[in-house]
Structures are given as structure tokens and as C-alpha cells.
Amino acid sequence: QKNSCVLPEDLKNFYLMTDGFQMTWSVKTDATPMPLGSMVINSVSKLCRLGGSSVYSLPSAPTLADLEDDTDEEGTGDKPEKPHFDSRSLIFELDPCNGNGKVCLVYKHAEPVVSPDTEIWFLDRALYWHFLTKTFTAYYRLLITHLGLPQWQYAFTSYGVSPQAKQWFNMYKPITINTALLSEEADSFVNKLDPNKVFKSKNKTPVLKKKQLSQPPGSQKSHTSMTSAKTSSLGGNSSRK
Numbered sequence: 382q383k384n385s386c387v388l389p390e391d392l393k394n395f396y397l398m399t400d401g402f403q404m405t406w407s408v409k410t411d412a413t414p415m416p417l418g419s420m421v422i423n424s425v426s427k428l429c430r431l432g433g434s435s436v437y438s439l440p441s442a443p444t445l446a447d448l449e450d451d452t453d454e455e456g457t458g459d460k461p462e463k464p465h466f467d468s469r470s471l472i473f474e475l476d477p478c479n480g481n482g483k484v485c486l487v488y489k490h491a492e493p494v495v496s497p498d499t500e501i502w503f504l505d506r507a508l509y510w511h512f513l514t515k516t517f518t519a520y521y522r523l524l525i526t527h528l529g530l531p532q533w534q535y536a537f538t539s540y541g542v543s544p545q546a547k548q549w550f551n552m553y554k555p556i557t558i559n560t561a562l563l564s565e566e567a568d569s570f571v572n573k574l575d576p577n578k579v580f581k582s583k584n585k586t587p588v589l590k591k592k593q594l595s596q597p598p599g600s601q602k603s604h605t606s607m608t609s610a611k612t613s614s615l616g617g618n619s620s621r622k
Contacts (some may be wrong), residue, residue: 386471386488386497387497388562389486389497389499389516389517391518392486392499392517393454395422395517395521396425399423400424400425400426401422401423401424401425401427402420402421402422403419403420403421403422404418404419404420404529405418405419405420405529406418406528406529411503416532417530417531417549418528418529418530419476419479419529419531420524420525420529421477421529422475422476422521422524423474423475423476423477427474428473428474428486429474430471430472430473430474431466431472431473431474431483431485431504431506432466432467432470432472435495435591460512461500461512462489463510464487464489464502464510465489466486469489469490470487470488470489470490471487471488471510472485472486472488473485473486473487474486474493475501475520476524478532478534479531480506481505481506481531481532481534481535482503482504482505482506482535483503484501484502484504484513484520484534485501485504486499486505486517486524487499487500487501487502487504488497493505493600499516500512500513500514500515501513501514501515501516501519501520503534503537503538505535505538509538511537511538512537513534513537526586527554528553528554530546530549530553530554531545531546531549532546532549533546536550538592552573555602
């Protein structure tokens with residue numbers, strides 16, 4: 382009511398479920414935990430507007446609206462129109478990004494009536510805008526898939542993440558940081574499996590096993606008695622000779 386705007390449906394459902402979100406995770410180096418990942422969605426009370434003049438500021442104090450440059454490139458082609466710090470846009474901070482910038486919910490058309498269409502943009506420390514997603518749901522997925530790694534939002538800028546952050550990306554999100562390589566060599570990360578080699582049958586020489594013919598117990602006994610009878614008769618013949 383204060384800013385005469387309505388939250389997008391997906392963000393409103395998120396706040397109805399939980400008043401903000403914060404999750405951090407650490408890595409252990411030399412048996413000492415070191416905070417690394419951070420995923421933050423500001424609560425409703427911290428959903429502060431950017432660009433508005435403070436009641437405590439002097440009348441002649443500079444504001445973000447003074448940084449507006451009419452020579453900035455507007456949205457042309459595939460590039461969306463950038464937000465404005467003046468009354469043309471309404472900007473609210475979703476994530477302070479640990480001081481590396483700000484992820485903002487942007488109402489780009491606030492005059493004469495605030496449009497319900499919103500987008501998610503990243504404002505870097507040099508106060509340049511970088512488009513992230515069209516919806517909060519899409520941004521939330523990006524936040525989760527990038528694990529909240531330091532400076533992950535800079536992966537969507539023209540200058541990319543810092544060398545230190547790139548090391549963490551190479552360790553935990555190698556495919557994400559190598560998107561250029563993935564686009565150039567589409568099969569570089571594909572596991573190629575040749576079923577002809579895996580399931581190839583090896584021609585082995587069959588080993589013939591000698592099997593003894595099974596005979597009934599009665600026939601074995603008669604065969605034994607006949608053998609003993611032949612042996613005794615042969616002995617008798619030799620004694621006669």
C-alpha cells in the first residue's frame with residue numbers, strides 16, 4: 382500500500398509460506414569451518430525500496446536518481462530495457478549479496494500507474510544493471526542451482542566472476558563456469574558409450590569336461606562281481622599251466 386504496487390503471484394506465495402529465506406554453508410579447511418555459500422531472500426520488512434529519498438537526508442543531498450543518464454542504451458533487440466532509479470521504476474532489494482551488489486525486484490513501468498509486470502535484476506557495485514530472470518521462481522532456481530557461491534550473480538555479467546570466486550566454481554560448479562566451452566563443444570561433457578564395445582562377446586575355446594556315466598547301484602555291484610570272477614579264473618588258469 383505504501384508504494385502502490387502488488388507483489389507478483391509467485392513471490393506472494395513464497396512470502397505466505399515463509400517470511401524470507403537464509404541458508405549458509407561452510408567448507409572445512411585445516412579442520413576449521415570457513416563460511417562459503419550464502420542464499421538469502423529478504424523478509425518483507427527488509428524489502429526496502431532503492432532510489433527513494435530518505436526523510437533524514439538534506440534537500441540538496443545527491444540520490445541514486447542523479448546517476449540517471451539519458452544516453453544509456455535502452456532495450457533494443459534481445460536486450461531488455463534497464464531499470465531507472467527515478468520515478469519511472471520501482472526497485473526493491475531482494476538480496477544484499479554480502480556487499481557484492483544487490484539482487485532487486487524491479488517494476489520497470491511505474492508511471493502513471495505501477496505495472497504488475499516485474500523482473501529480477503542484479504545491480505553491481507559500479508551501479509550497472511544486469512538482467513537475471515523474468516520471474517521470481519526462475520531466480521529462485523538459479524539461486525539454488527548456483528549453491529549460493531560467492532559472486533555467482535557476476536556469471537551473468539559481461540566481465541564474469543573474480544579469479545578467486547572462479548576457483549570455487551571450478552570445485553563445486555565446473556560446468557556452470559565453463560558455459561562457453563560447453564556451447565562450443567557440445568559433446569565435451571557427454572559420456573560417450575559404445576554398446577558394441579561394452580557388450581562385445583569374447584570368443585573363448587569351450588572346455589570339454591569329461592562326465593562319468595552314472596550307473597545304477599545294482600549294475601555297479603554286478604560289474605564288480607564279474608571283474609573279480611574273471612580275475613579268479615585267470616589265476617586258476619595260470620596255476621594249471
